[in-house]
Amino acid sequence: MAGALNTIKVLDLSRVLAGPYCTMILGDLGAEVIKVEAPNGSDETRGWGPPFKNDVSAYYLTANRNKKSITLDLKTEEGVEVVKKLVRESDVVIHNFKTGTMERFGLGYDTLYELNPRIVYCSITGFGETGPSRDMPGYDFIIQAMSGLMSITGTKESGPQKSGVAITDVLTGLYACIGIQAALLERVQSGIGQKLDIALYDTAVSALVNIGSNYLMSEAIPTALGNEHANIVPYQTFRTFDGEMVIAVGNDNQFKALCHVLGESEIAMDDRFKRNRERVKFRAELIPKLQEVFVTKSTAYWQEKCRENNIPSGPIQNLEEVVNDEQLQSRNMFITHDHPTAGSIKMIGSPLKFSRTPVEIKLHPPNPGEHQEEIMDRIGMNKTTN
Template sequence: MAGALNNIKVLDLSRVLAGPYCTMILGDLGAEVLKVEAPGGSDETRKWGPPFKNDVSAYYLSANRNKKAITVDLKSEEGVEIIKKLVLESDVIINNFKTGTLDRFGLGYDVLEKLNPRIVYCSITGFGETGPEKDMPGYDFIIQAMSGLMSITGTKESGPQKYGVAIVDVLTGLYACIGIQAALLERVQSGKGQKLDISLYDTAVSSLVNIGSNYLMAEKVPSALGNIHANIVPYQTFKTLDSEMVIAVGNDNQYKALCNVLGKPEYATDERFQTNPKRVEYRDIIVPLLQEAFLTKETAYWQEQCKKNNIPSGPIQNLEDVVNDKQLQSRDMFITQEHPTAGPIKMIGSPLKLSRTPVQMKYHPPNPGEHNDEILSRLDLKQTT
C-alpha cells in the first residue's frame, strides 16, 4: 500500500538532527527521500558515540531511516549540476547550512525556483535568514539557553538545566515537516512552490507556550520549578513508600477523587484547596500534606487506586521499563531493521498511525553514498570525485 506522501520526492541536504528528523518523518509517510552528503559522508552524527555497532552510530540511526543516499561534492561544478538536475525532479529540497551557504554554491532559492517553480525550499538555521544574528551558527544547547527554556528547567538548587534530549532540534524538525506539507497542499491550488525559513530560535521560543504567555500577561519572570507545574496543583512528582510517581490532576473533580483515594476527604472541602486557583495560592500548604499521605503506600498501590478512580498518574520509568512496556509494544513503537553494516538494528518506531496509508519501513538508514550508482545512472550522470 502506498504511503500518504507517495510520489513526493525530497532532496535532503541536511545533517545532524532537525533536518534529518524532518525528512525521516516525510520518508515514513511515503515520500522518496534522497540524503545528500559530501564524499565519504558528512553527517556529523555518523561519528557521535558510543554506542556504535560495527562503526555505525546509534545517534545516526535514530533520524535517518526510509532514505536513500548519494554523495555529492557541492564545491565542484559537476556536484552543483547534479543537485540542479535532481531539483528538476524533486518536490522538496531541505538544508540546514548556515545562512547564505547555498547561495555561494549557486544553489540558492532564487536559482532553484527558476529551474523548478514548483519546488518547496526549506531552510533550517539557528536564528533564521533575517535579523542581526542571522549569520550565527545555531546549536540546540545554545538555543535552549538563549530562548529561556533552560531558565525554567531544573530547580533553584540545580540551576538552569537543559532538556534530556535535543528537544529544540526535534521540535524544529516537526515544524519544518508541518510547513513543508502545508506548502505542498497550497501548491495544489497555486501550482507554485515557495521558500520556508525555519529557525531553531523561533521554534524554541514558540515552545514556551503557557509559561511565555504567563510572562506576557503578568510581566513576572518565571523561575525554575522542577517537576512542579506553574499553573496547576497538584501536578508534580510525589515520593511514595518505595519510589516516586507523577500525579497530574487537571480539574477539581479529579482533585476531590484524589483526596478520597488518599483517605483525606477534608483536603477537598477545605476552602483553601477547593479550586485550582486557590490550590496554586496555597501550594506551600497543600503539597506537603499530600506528600505525607503518599508516603504511606507503595507506588504500585497508588497507581492502581488512581487508575480505578480516573485520576491521571504514572510511574517514573527508565528506558528499560519503557522498552518492555506492553502498551508501547502493542503499538509497534520498537522495530528491528536489517542494516548492511550494523546487521539487525533496533529502532524507535513511528507514532503516526494512519488507517489507509500506514507508515512503512522501506529503507534502512543508508551508508554514505549507498545509492550513488542507482541515482546517477538514472540521471544519466557520472561523478568523478
C-alpha cells in the first residue's frame, strides 16, 4: 500500500541528525528521499561509535532508513548540475550547511526557485539565516547550553545538565517535517513553493514551554529542580524499598487518592496541601512526608496500588526493560531489517500509526552511493558522477 506521501520527492543534502531525522520521517511516510553526500560518504555519523556492526555505525542507522544514496562533489560544476537536474523533478530540498554555503555552491533558494517554482526549500542551521549569530556553527550541545535548557536540567548539586539525547536536533527535525508538510499543503492552493528557515536555537527556546512562560510572566529566573516539576506537586521521582518510580499527580483529586493509597489521608486535608498552588508553595514540607511512606514498599507494590486507583505513575526503566516492554512490542516499536553490509539490524520503529496508509520500512539505511546508477539513469546522466 502506498504511503501518505508517496507522490513526494525529497532531495536531502543534510547530515548528522536534525535534517536526516526529518527526511527519515518523510521517507517513512512514503516520500522518495535521495540522500546526497560527498564522495565516499560525508555524513559524519557514519564514523560515530562504537557500536559498529561490520563497520556500519549504529548512530548512522538511527536516522537514514527509507532513503536512496548518491555521492556528488558539489564543488564541481558536474556535481552542481546533477543537483539542479534532480531539483527540477523534486518537491523538497533540505540542507543543513552553514549559512551562505548553498549560495556559494550556486544552489541558493533563488536559483532553485528559477528551476522549479514549486520547490519547498528547507534550510536547517544552528542560529538561522538572519541575525547577528547567523554565521555561528550550531551543535546540539551548544544550543542546549545557550537556550536555557541546561540551566533548568539537573539539580543544584549536579549543576547544569544536558539531555541524554540530542534533543534540540530531534525537535528541529520534527519542526522541519511539520513545516515542510505545511508548505506542501499550501502549495496545493498557491501552486508555488517557499523557503523555510529553521534554526536549532529557535527550536530549543520554543521547547522551554511552561518554564519559559513562567519567566515571561514573573521575571523570576528558574532554577534546576531535578526530577521535580516547577508547576505541579507531587510530580517527581520517589525512592521505594527496592528502586525508584515516578508519580505524576495532575490534579487535586488524584492527590487525594494518592494520600489514601499511602495511608495518609489526613495529609490531603491539610490546608497547606489541599490545592496544587499550595502544594507548590509548601513543597519542602510535603515531599519528605510522602517519601517516608514510599520507601517502605517495593516499586511493584506501589505501581499496582496506583493503577488500581488511577494515579499516574511509572517505573524508571533501563533500555533492556524498554525493549522488552510488552506494550512497545505490541506497537511494533522495535523492528528488524536486512542491511547489505551490517546484516540483520534492529531499529526503533515509527510512532506514526495510520489506518489506511501505514508506515513501511522499505529501504535500509543506504551505503554511500548505493543508488548512483539508478538515479543517474533517471535524469539522463548515466555516467557515474563523484
